Amino acid sequence: MLPDNISSDALCQLLQIHxxxxxxxxxxxxxxxxxxxxxxxxxxxxxxxxxNTLAVIGKVAETCEKNCVYVPIRRWLALSNMIKAIAFLNGRTETKLIDTFFLGTSIWGRSASNTAISESYREILKTQLYKNTPSLLEKPYNANDLFMRVNHLVHSSNNLYETKPFNGEKCLAYRITIAGESVPLYAPLKYIETDIDFNPYNELRQIEKRVVCNYHGTSNCTISIDPQVRTSGLRSSVNQANSTSPKFEEFGTLPTYILRENAPEIIDEKKRLRDSLNTEIKESMDRETANLVALRNTYKLFNESKNDLFCFTQMFNAVQDDIKKQFDNTANIIKTIKKASETIASLPSNMLKTPNLVGKPQAKPQAPQATPPSNAEK
Structure with missing residues (x-):
């Protein structure tokens, strides 16, 4: 079968040999x-x-309509007969998704149409593959975030800190003096006693990307800054958008005011969080395990057709690679959920912690410019 359009060089060559x-x-x-x-x-x-085949044909027809590709009904009937013929020549009485692979190839005329429909076909095929496990079509479950929350619950103290509502969450208020200006910074409470680098909020309720904080597993906040703000200050917008410095330099370490150790309200809050996390662990484990089984079965089912007549090898390999990638990713998610489950199981039932054990020892503060936290700004 010859294409509708070819280049002039290809045409001349064709006329000589055809x-x-x-x-x-x-x-x-x-x-x-x-x-x-x-x-x-x-x-x-x-x-x-x-x-499945009818669903794919219907979605491809919608894509053709959206991309202004005219396909007469006679051609749709011919394409459906081709799909049936592929199934028949492979000894089947019902079509499979693999029989529709040619719909994702360059059979739609113009190059732009072929590109648009081929790209859409892959998404259409993926939707049909995972129709019984819709969570695979969504953003992957963030098991690392779950493990971080569990780890924080288990290893954090029961200290009640002085906080204030800011930007929709509980925050710890600090003040630092840079370039002669005293400016406030607000650190979300969820980061205290963790080892995570994060950017605090500034007084405009924006994430201050020129400042990096880390509690290093303690209640002391280590602050690092972009070197450029030492002279211009944090309120200057000169370097806010165009900072080229890839490194931050340590500015100082500030303590956090503790209202009470082993506070009953914190213990009660952590018990509720423990129950909530246990529920999330169970639900996510059940869901991801079901996804893993479904992916394994889908891979095996598709693999049975790898030697079928008229199997578009490139498309087949792309589908199998996608399934394998999803399988490996899901397996890693399950491993992380298991780690979270084992970690939360080590939590004492009474939630009591020895006072003042708030993590690793913190180096003595070395920042004459950093001042202790004062009352939160009103």
Whole structure:
């Protein structure tokens, strides 16, 4: 079959080597008799289009309409007969998704149409593959965030800190003096006693990307700054958008005011959080395990058709690679959930912690410019 359009060089080459149809002869042993052809046509017409196949055809038709690709009904009937013929020649009475692979190839005329429909076809195929496990079509579950929250629950103290509501969450208020200006910084409470680098909020309720904080597992906040703000200050917008410094330099360490150790309200809050996290662990483990089983079965089912006639190898390999990638990612998610489950199981039932044990020892503060926290700004 020849394409509708080719380049001038390709046309000249084609005219030199292309013969007439009458020059082509088929050996009698390979020829299909009229009786055979009639039997095949009748058998192909009896092949059933599976629900998955119909769904793919329908979505491809919608894509054609959106991209202004005119496909007459006769051509849709011909394409569906091709899908049925592929199933028939592979000894099946019902079509499979693999029989529709050619719909994702360059059969739609113009290059732009082929590109748009081919890209859409891959997404359509993916939707049908994972229709029974819709969570695989969504953003992957963040098991690392779950483990971080569990780890913080287990290893944090029961200290009640002086906080204030800021930007929709509980924050710890600090003040530092840079370039002669005293400016406030607000650190979300969720980061205290962790080892996570984070950017605090500034007084404009924006994330201050020129400052990095880390509690290093304690209640003391180590502050590092972009070197450029030492002279211009944090309120200057000169370097806010165009900072080229890839490194931050340590500015100082500030203590955090503790209202009470082993505070009953904190213990009660952590008990509620423990129950909530246990529920999340169970639900996520059940969901991800079901996804893993579904992916394994889908991979095996597709693998059975790898040697089928008319199997578009490039598309087949892309589908199998995607399934394998999803499988490996899901397996890693399950491992992280298991770690979270084992960690939370070590939490004492009464939640009591020895006072003042708030993590690793912190180096003595070395910042004459940093001042202790004062009352939170009103």
């Amino acid at each position: 013969g007439t149809d009458s020059n082509v002869t088929v050996p009698p042993s390979l020829a299909i008799s009229a009786e055979e052809q009639a039997q095949w046509i009748q058998a192909i017409s009896k092949v059933t289009l599976s629900p």
